[in-house]
Amino acid sequence: MKITKNNENRAILPEPTIRRLPWYLSYVRMLDHLHVEYVSSTQISKELNVQSSQIAKDLSLLNVKGKTRIGYEVSSLVAELEDFLGFNRQHDAVVIGVGSLGTALMQDRGLEHYGLNIVAGFDVRPEVIGQNLGGLPVFDINDLLSWQRDHHVSIAIITVPVDQAQDAADRAIDSGVTALWNFTPYRIKAPQDVVIANTSIYAHLAIIYNRMQQTFIDRE
Amino acid sequence: MKITKNNENRAILPEPTIRRLPWYLSYVRMLDHLHVEYVSSTQISKELNVQSSQIAKDLSLLNVKGKTRIGYEVSSLVAELEDFLGFNRQHDAVVIGVGSLGTALMQDRGLEHYGLNIVAGFDVRPEVIGQNLGGLPVFDINDLLSWQRDHHVSIAIITVPVDQAQDAADRAIDSGVTALWNFTPYRIKAPQDVVIANTSIYAHLAIIYNRMQQTFIDRE
Numbered sequence: 001m002k003i004t005k006n007n008e009n010r011a012i013l014p015e016p017t018i019r020r021l022p023w024y025l026s027y028v029r030m031l032d033h034l035h036v037e038y039v040s041s042t043q044i045s046k047e048l049n050v051q052s053s054q055i056a057k058d059l060s061l062l063n064v065k066g067k068t069r070i071g072y073e074v075s076s077l078v079a080e081l082e083d084f085l086g087f088n089r090q091h092d093a094v095v096i097g098v099g100s101l102g103t104a105l106m107q108d109r110g111l112e113h114y115g116l117n118i119v120a121g122f123d124v125r126p127e128v129i130g131q132n133l134g135g136l137p138v139f140d141i142n143d144l145l146s147w148q149r150d151h152h153v154s155i156a157i158i159t160v161p162v163d164q165a166q167d168a169a170d171r172a173i174d175s176g177v178t179a180l181w182n183f184t185p186y187r188i189k190a191p192q193d194v195v196i197a198n199t200s201i202y203a204h205l206a207i208i209y210n211r212m213q214q215t216f217i218d219r220e
Numbered sequence: 221m222k223i224t225k226n227n228e229n230r231a232i233l234p235e236p237t238i239r240r241l242p243w244y245l246s247y248v249r250m251l252d253h254l255h256v257e258y259v260s261s262t263q264i265s266k267e268l269n270v271q272s273s274q275i276a277k278d279l280s281l282l283n284v285k286g287k288t289r290i291g292y293e294v295s296s297l298v299a300e301l302e303d304f305l306g307f308n309r310q311h312d313a314v315v316i317g318v319g320s321l322g323t324a325l326m327q328d329r330g331l332e333h334y335g336l337n338i339v340a341g342f343d344v345r346p347e348v349i350g351q352n353l354g355g356l357p358v359f360d361i362n363d364l365l366s367w368q369r370d371h372h373v374s375i376a377i378i379t380v381p382v383d384q385a386q387d388a389a390d391r392a393i394d395s396g397v398t399a400l401w402n403f404t405p406y407r408i409k410a411p412q413d414v415v416i417a418n419t420s421i422y423a424h425l426a427i428i429y430n431r432m433q434q435t436f437i438d439r440e
Contacts, residue, residue, distance in 0.1 A: 018430055019423045026382050026405040026422075033383070048407045086429030087422075104324030114422050115429065155428065162246050163253070179428050185246040187268045195431040197424040202246075202307075202334050203239045204417045208375065208399050209306030209335065210238055211415040 013061070018085075020058055023048050025081040031074045040071030087115040092153045093181075095121040096168045097160030098128050098138050101183060105157060107134040119153060124164075141171060148175035157181045158188070233281070238305075240278055243268050245301040251294045260291030307335040312373045313401075315341040316388045317380030318348050318358050321403060325377060327354040339373060344384075361391060368395035377401045378408070 027047055031039055041059065045052035059072065062080040066072045082088040095102045098121040105111065106118050121138040123129055131138045139147060156172035158165055158180055165186035172180060179195040182188050185202045247267055251259055261279065265272035279292065282300040286292045302308040315322045318341040325331065326338050341358040343349055351358045359367060376392035378385055378400055385406035392400060399415040402408050405422045 013430060015427060018426050019420060022405045022420065022422045022426055023407045027407075030383050049409065050407075085426040086433075087426070089429075091429060091432075100324045100328045100330075104320045108320045110320075111425075114425050116425055154432065163250050179432050181424065181428060185242045187243045187247075187270075189269065195428055197428045197431075199419065199421055199424050200239060200242065201419055202242045204401065204419050205331075205334050205336055206238050206242055206305040206307070207235060208401060208415055208417045209309075209311060210233060211417075212311075212374065212399050213306075 017058055017061075020050060020054075021081060021085055023050070024055070024058070025078065025085065025087070028072075028074050028077045028081065032078050036074050038067075038071045039074055039077070041066065043071070085115075087113065089115050090117045091115050091155055092151070093118050093155035093157055094144075094153050094172075094177075095157045095159060096123075096141065096144075096172060097158065097164070098123040098131075098133065099159060099161075102157070102159035103133055105159065106136050109134075116155075118157070119151070120147070141168070144171055145175045148177075152176060155179045155181065157183070159183045162186045237278055237281075240270060240274075241301060241305055243270070244275070244278070245298065245305065245307070248292075248294050248297045248301065252298050256294050258287075258291045259294050259297070261286065263291070305335075307333065309335050310337045311335050311375055312371070313338050313375035313377055314364070314373050314392075314397075315377045315379060316343075316361065316364075316392060317378065317384070318343040318345075318351075318353065319379060319381075322377070322379035323353055325379065326356050329354075336375075338377070339371070340367070361388070364391055365395045368397075372396060375399045375401060377403070379403045382406045 024044060027044060028039060041052040041055040044055050059066070062084055064072060064076050064080045093116055095106050095118055098106070102121060106121055111118065118136060120136055121133060122141045122144050123138055124141050128138050129140045154177060156177040158168050158172070160168045162184045165182065165184040165188055169180055169188045169190060173190055173194055178193070180188060180190065180197070182196060182198045183201065185200060188196055190196055244264060247264060248259060261272040261275040264275050279286070282304055284292060284296050284300045313336055315326050315338055318326070322341060326341055331338065338356060340356055341353060342361045342364050343358055344361050348358050349360045374397060376397040378388050380388045382404045385402065385404040385408055389400055389408045389410060393410060393414055398413070400408060400410065400417070402416060402418045403421065405420060408416055410416055
């Protein structure tokens with residue numbers, strides 16, 4: 001595993017590692033709410049079905065040391081994981097495409113606990129432009145460029161219909177956005193230095209359908 | 221690539237292949253709307269940034285043959301991909317946890333184009349039980365078991381708060397559900413024959429934050 005450090009001395013991690021860390025966080029947050037003080041990698045392993053050697057290796061990336069026989073201090077583990085994952089820092093974002101999913105994301109206060117601060121929505125439809133959703137304004141997509149001159153938001157959440165995905169992404173990038181969270185099944189093209197995360201909910205459906213067939217066969 | 225066939229003679233595919241197929245589908249659906257008749261793997265390759273040999277290999281799994289110099293017939297490709305992915309067959313589902321995300325999924329008619337037919341929501345909160353969301357009823361989670369005796373729905377979409385994820389999954393499985401679509405960051409435990417797809421939106425946020433740091437360094 002090749003780990004490089006950035007200027008904040010934070011590791012740049014491979015994707016499988018980053019995917020496991022939020023599992024640990026959601027589990028230790030739960031323990032913290034239950035006022036549990038210590039947790040061992042063996043316990044986490046049992047609970048999450050990840051090998052304990054893998055957990056110890058993943059957690060060794062953080063500024064937290066487990067104590068022999070006692071394990072990790074739960075509250076430090078929560079704080080270190082949140083810090084490491086960036087969930088305790090505010091990242092401003094705009095939603096492009098205020099349909100049902102875009103609206104849900106704008107109204108979901110839960111995302112704030114993961115460092116995502118949605119500040120506005122943008123759309124093309126006159127009937128939603130000018131609305132206020134959960135305290136957040138919806139603007140005309142044509143105003144994104146000028147709006148960004150004052151706001152410099154770096155993340156755009158793309159929740160437009162699939163045939164508008166590339167256009168929405170292009171407008172976002174032109175306005176200075178450096179990261180796209182793409183919820184459409186379209187494969188967005190962007191310059192190398194733009195970060196793209198694809199949350200392919202339709203691909204997940206295809207996987208469910210395909211695996212359900214498999215289960216069906218296995219049971220025959 | 222090991223491919224087994226099920227009783228419908230449909231291939232059980234590895235996850236990376238299943239993830240690419242919806243990209244092809246969204247692109248050829250778009251071409252179909254534009255009344256384009258033929259498309260080559262080279263064209264798809266350019267558009268989606270996937271090697272054309274990979275595309276030809278993926279599409280060879282379908283009952284569709286490309287013609288030399290002309291390519292694939294767009295409308296057949298749409299039909300074959302939809303059939304292959306299961307998007308043209310109805311799969312009934314329930315939503316467990318009718319918060320903002322659960323509500324959005326229940327109201328999103330777009331999912332029907334991907335074969336997902338949500339028929340009801342379930343929740344614990346008296347203020348949402350008995351409501352009607354986009355024509356769909358919301359029931360008490362305690363009634364899931366008896367409701368399922370008449371409905372036999374096989375997919376449960378888990379959109380509850382993270383500390384209720386395992387309980388919601390257990391109730392769904394007890395009621396006869398064989399596939400879980402988990403939107404919580406919790407790692408659900410289930411018997412081997414239950415299909416679980418995790419849509420880890422928080423993991424994607426962590427990846428965005430981490431990669432944004434990377435981009436920042438690269439630019440220095």
